[in-house]
Amino acid sequence: MRVILLSDVHANLVALEAVLAAVPPHDAVWVMGDTVGYGPDPSDTLALLRERGATVVAGNHDLAVATGEGLGAFNPAAAAAAKLHRAWLSPEERDALAALPLVLRTGGATCFHGSLRDPVWEYVFDVRSAAATLERAETDLCCNGHTHVPAIFERAGAGARLVRPRADETYPLGATALVNPGSVGQPRDGDARASWAMLDTDARTVEFRRTAYDVAETQGRIRDRGLPGFLADRLAAGL
Numbered sequence: 001m002r003v004i005l006l007s008d009v010h011a012n013l014v015a016l017e018a019v020l021a022a023v024p025p026h027d028a029v030w031v032m033g034d035t036v037g038y039g040p041d042p043s044d045t046l047a048l049l050r051e052r053g054a055t056v057v058a059g060n061h062d063l064a065v066a067t068g069e070g071l072g073a074f075n076p077a078a079a080a081a082a083k084l085h086r087a088w089l090s091p092e093e094r095d096a097l098a099a100l101p102l103v104l105r106t107g108g109a110t111c112f113h114g115s116l117r118d119p120v121w122e123y124v125f126d127v128r129s130a131a132a133t134l135e136r137a138e139t140d141l142c143c144n145g146h147t148h149v150p151a152i153f154e155r156a157g158a159g160a161r162l163v164r165p166r167a168d169e170t171y172p173l174g175a176t177a178l179v180n181p182g183s184v185g186q187p188r189d190g191d192a193r194a195s196w197a198m199l200d201t202d203a204r205t206v207e208f209r210r211t212a213y214d215v216a217e218t219q220g221r222i223r224d225r226g227l228p229g230f231l232a233d234r235l236a237a238g239l
């Protein structure tokens with residue numbers, strides 16, 4: 001099975017459209033959370049993923065927008081965006097976000113936003129936190145997001161090791177692996193292009209990809225819609 005891995009789209013419809021135009025034929029799309037928050041087009045982004053039949057889990061921004069809770073943990077720009085998204089979305093759209101699973105098993109993999117210790121909030125940046133998740137994994141493949149940085153963590157002895165993937169390269173997956181495709185809508189690894197990945201569950205490989213999109217268009221929409229300007233500025237630097 002060929003699966004497109006997306007995460008942290010963050011209401012950046014222009015970036016999502018560019019990615020979906022670039023993806024090869026596939027059997028499924030898995031989205032590891034934070035579909036809304038930060039960006040200008042939360043409603044249209046949700047609609048496009050629904051139209052593509054994507055399998056979606058909940059992220060911290062999704063839940064904050066859905067419920068209005070957890071905003072205290074956000075920086076001021078993130079909280080301001082979550083409040084605006086909450087106001088823009090319909091009750092049905094907010095209910096759909098609130099109903100998203102935190103952890104979902106599909107196609108032999110386990111998908112979540114943060115980690116298996118804390119699916120909503122924990123950032124898996126290092127091998128220690130990765131090892132804690134890999135230890136809890138009941139499938140040999142896990143997929144997450146949340147850090148906005150593409151990564152592969154593999155079980156290594158009692159711990160884990162990190163592979164920093166490069167764009168346009170294909171990596172074999174070890175016996176137990178955690179794959180983060182990076183962020184479509186707000187990359188934070190210094191590359192402004194949308195980040196995503198393509199999984200082949202039969203070959204047990206993952207290929208990482210970057211797709212350029214019209215950053216200026218998204219920046220214009222962010223400013224036009226009254227979102228904090230900082231959220232537009234950071235997209236150009238991919239930070």
Ligand code: ZN
Nearest residue numbers: 008034061146
């Ligand atoms: Zn995010």
